[in-house]
Amino acid sequence: MTRQVYLSGQLVAEEDAKISIFDSAVLLGDTVTESTRTFGHCPFKLSEHIHRLYKSLKVARIDPGMNADEMLNVTLRMLEANLPDYREGDDCWIVHNISRGAFIPGPDPTVQRSVATVMIYTQPLDLRGWAKFYTDGCHAVTPMSRIIPSQSLDARIKNRSRMAYTLAEMEAKLVDPEAQSVILDIHGNVAENKGGNVFIVSDGVLKTPRTTNCLAGISRATVMQLARLRNICVEETELQPYDLYTADEVFFTSTPYCIMPATKFNGLPVGDGQVGPMTQRLLRAWSEFVGLDIVRQARKQLPASEAG
Numbered sequence: 001m002t003r004q005v006y007l008s009g010q011l012v013a014e015e016d017a018k019i020s021i022f023d024s025a026v027l028l029g030d031t032v033t034e035s036t037r038t039f040g041h042c043p044f045k046l047s048e049h050i051h052r053l054y055k056s057l058k059v060a061r062i063d064p065g066m067n068a069d070e071m072l073n074v075t076l077r078m079l080e081a082n083l084p085d086y087r088e089g090d091d092c093w094i095v096h097n098i099s100r101g102a103f104i105p106g107p108d109p110t111v112q113r114s115v116a117t118v119m120i121y122t123q124p125l126d127l128r129g130w131a132k133f134y135t136d137g138c139h140a141v142t143p144m145s146r147i148i149p150s151q152s153l154d155a156r157i158k159n160r161s162r163m164a165y166t167l168a169e170m171e172a173k174l175v176d177p178e179a180q181s182v183i184l185d186i187h188g189n190v191a192e193n194k195g196g197n198v199f200i201v202s203d204g205v206l207k208t209p210r211t212t213n214c215l216a217g218i219s220r221a222t223v224m225q226l227a228r229l230r231n232i233c234v235e236e237t238e239l240q241p242y243d244l245y246t247a248d249e250v251f252f253t254s255t256p257y258c259i260m261p262a263t264k265f266n267g268l269p270v271g272d273g274q275v276g277p278m279t280q281r282l283l284r285a286w287s288e289f290v291g292l293d294i295v296r297q298a299r300k301q302l303p304a305s306e307a308g
């Protein structure tokens with residue numbers, strides 16, 4: 001079946017979903033975004049994602065032309081139209097991209113001159129790129145580029161202007177083609193990954209940067225929630241590279257993979273160089289929470305020779 005996407009008021013076949021080359025999404029990268037995922041075809045924390053979307057829209061001063069409840073309803077309608085295409089065991093992303101709409105060059109790019117362009121779609125959740133990191137851990141690397149300071153663009157506005165993140169990720173991959181970035185802020189504090197938040201475990205305490213320099217990740221909040229329910233001490237604090245070098249465990253959090261362990265940081269082993277017990281415990285806790293084995297689902301997508 002052709003994928004059905006939602007475009008500014010209607011569900012249309014993917015090939016009929018066309019936007020103008022003069023849209024502010026294209027001309028200005030002026031777009032806020034959300035990515036939610038499903039577990040067993042059920043959206044995970046969709047209301048929280050839509051709540052964050054509306055905060056981004058407010059701060060970006062974009063009027064989406066509908067309220068949060070309406071956004072939730074059209075999203076569910078779009079998901080329902082596409083679920084027959086997903087096999088049992090496979091899941092999808094649900095992506096929202098909302099731009100200010102038509103852009104007319106002139107002295108004032110801030111005026112919203114048309115209705116917003118609201119784009120919502122599902123995407124098969126391809127986990128192959130992350131699957132082996134659950135068991136082997138990834139190599140976390142600090143790129144040269146720093147995160148855009150929140151004084152310029154608040155990191156809590158989840159937006160589609162990804163140039164800075166992409167360049168930082170490319171720099172990390174100069175060190176190791178499979179590296180995952182740990183981007184620092186202009187003060188040298190750990191901020192975030194190009195698409196994830198960063199955690200360390202140090203003497204049994206789970207630590208993560210405050211949201212002064214990173215996105216308030218829904219997965220970040222989920223990990224903190226799961227940890228606190230298990231009486232694990234959680235601290236939101238400043239972290240420097242030193243803290244990652246000397247941590248017992250390091251991991252990233254993000255919607256598609258939930259938790260991605262890092263077993264190497266800038267070439268040095270993290271702890272004993274193995275995926276740590278707290279990381280594994282939190283991954284198990286998340287799997288229990290959603291009733292689906294997160295690691296198994298990802299590893300099942302690997303070719304048999306790599307699945308182990």
Ligand SMILES: Cc1ncc(COP(=O)(O)O)c(C=O)c1O
Pocket residue numbers: 035192193194195196197214215216217218219220253254255256
């Ligand atoms: C820059 C950035 N940081 C962190 C995250 C993690 O956020 P979430 O857990 O809500 O997916 C993302 C997600 O795409 C992101 O783009």
